[in-house]
Amino acid sequence: MPPTDDQTSLPIPVTRYRPVVKCADCKALLTDSVSRRWGRGPDCRAALHSAPDPGRFTAEQDALPGADEP
Numbered sequence: 001m002p003p004t005d006d007q008t009s010l011p012i013p014v015t016r017y018r019p020v021v022k023c024a025d026c027k028a029l030l031t032d033s034v035s036r037r038w039g040r041g042p043d044c045r046a047a048l049h050s051a052p053d054p055g056r057f058t059a060e061q062d063a064l065p066g067a068d069e070p
Contacts, residue, residue: 021035021036021039023039023040023041023044024039024040025041025044026043026044028041
């Protein structure tokens, strides 16, 4: 019978400590789960949310050839 604690099939090695995760923008250490999930600290996430909305726009596009024919 194989051992039940065999972890060789897991994609990420299981260790006793969580890996160190740094913010993608400011390189600060991330400690809370939301920041670790996003990969960004609270201030950097707030900056992402405060970006102006580009709004709706119409794209200039040429008519497709043969689009008028059935």
